[in-house]
Amino acid sequence: MTARFKGTAEYVATDDLTIAVNAAVTLERPLLVKGEPGTGKTELAKQVAGALGLRMIEWNVKSTTRAQQGLYEYDAVSRLRDSQLGDERVHDVSNYIRKGKLWQAFDADEKVVLLIDEIDKADIEFPNDLLQELDKMEFHVYETGETIRAKHRPIVIITSNNEKELPDAFLRRCFFHYIRFPDEATMRRIVEVHHPGIKEALLTTALTQFYEIRETQGLKKKPSTSEVLDWLKLLLAEDLDAEDLKRDGVNALPKLHGALLKNEQDVHLFERLAFMARAKR
Structure with a gap:
């Protein structure tokens, strides 16, 4: 069994x-x-x-x-070439079968x-x-x-x-x-596998921002699990804490946002959100 x-x-x-x-x-x-x-x-x-x-x-x-190609490929060109060269291999067609x-x-x-x-x-x-x-x-x-x-x-x-x-x-x-995309509880388990012992305050703040980014209307490409893991790795490498991640309307882009936002359209989206937030002040 x-x-x-x-x-x-x-x-x-x-x-x-x-x-x-x-x-x-x-x-x-x-x-x-x-x-x-x-x-x-x-x-x-x-x-x-x-x-x-x-x-x-x-x-x-x-x-x-x-x-x-997943089954096999027959290399007729090589067989023709070998026949012209008088190679004995041509007599066995299996020599020209490439397993997929x-x-x-x-x-x-x-x-x-x-x-x-x-x-x-x-x-x-x-x-x-x-x-x-x-x-x-x-x-x-x-x-x-x-x-x-x-x-x-x-x-x-x-x-x-x-x-x-x-x-x-x-x-x-x-x-x-x-x-399905992991909920926060599942994501915490995933993060613990890859970044064991990460500080609770940093993880909570980072995941809150991450899910807020994913839920932002108009986002062209939502950041994935692999991207949040890369982002956390960078945050740890830079020795940032929860306080360093705080954003306001003036600074809508997250720290090291290149790990999360993978095209200029989404970066401009957050820049526009910051601009509109400043205009309301």
Whole structure:
């Protein structure tokens, strides 16, 4: 029986997230994880692998990635070149087959975690092109005539930033979980993992400002969990305390705001808020 995931010392997993991971493992279905960038979707796969003592194979999807690349690629150009050079390797077509991440996962001698990261970056047909392979855990290699079947069904974790809708047929085959943005109590637990022993006054003031920034109307990009952790790291490195973080209408931008605000539109938004606050005085 496969061990159950309960979170790790380095990763704060909420109850609903651990339930989702274990349900996907039990059902032997891919776990589709959505959520804001920076909420720990990719890290989840690494922590599941670590907690269950499994090796992880990571497939980072890009806009140019094709589903076939996850299975294998046939290097016909190299074979043609070698044939012109009289290389004996040309007589065995398998010399020109490059295994993709799915093949590596299917071919593993032990159970592995397969991460398909940011699937929504690829073409809309990409998920559909993987339906049969993820469902049946096998695929055919046309050049060699062989069928590759998974020796051990991998735990498949698929992440999406919701940049585009995924096909219904693909969604039906997945167990779905949306990682909600952490509330303050959960965020405190996350911070304690990364910055143990941080002063209570500093943490309270910093998190109050952080959530106020996230709730500011008109913000183009809300700061994420990873960004608040970076911000706190900077505050600690600069030896700032709660008093140093105090803002007023004249100084609407938070200290070291470059860790939280990642585009000029949002910086200008806070500058305008400060200007309007001064005008009311």
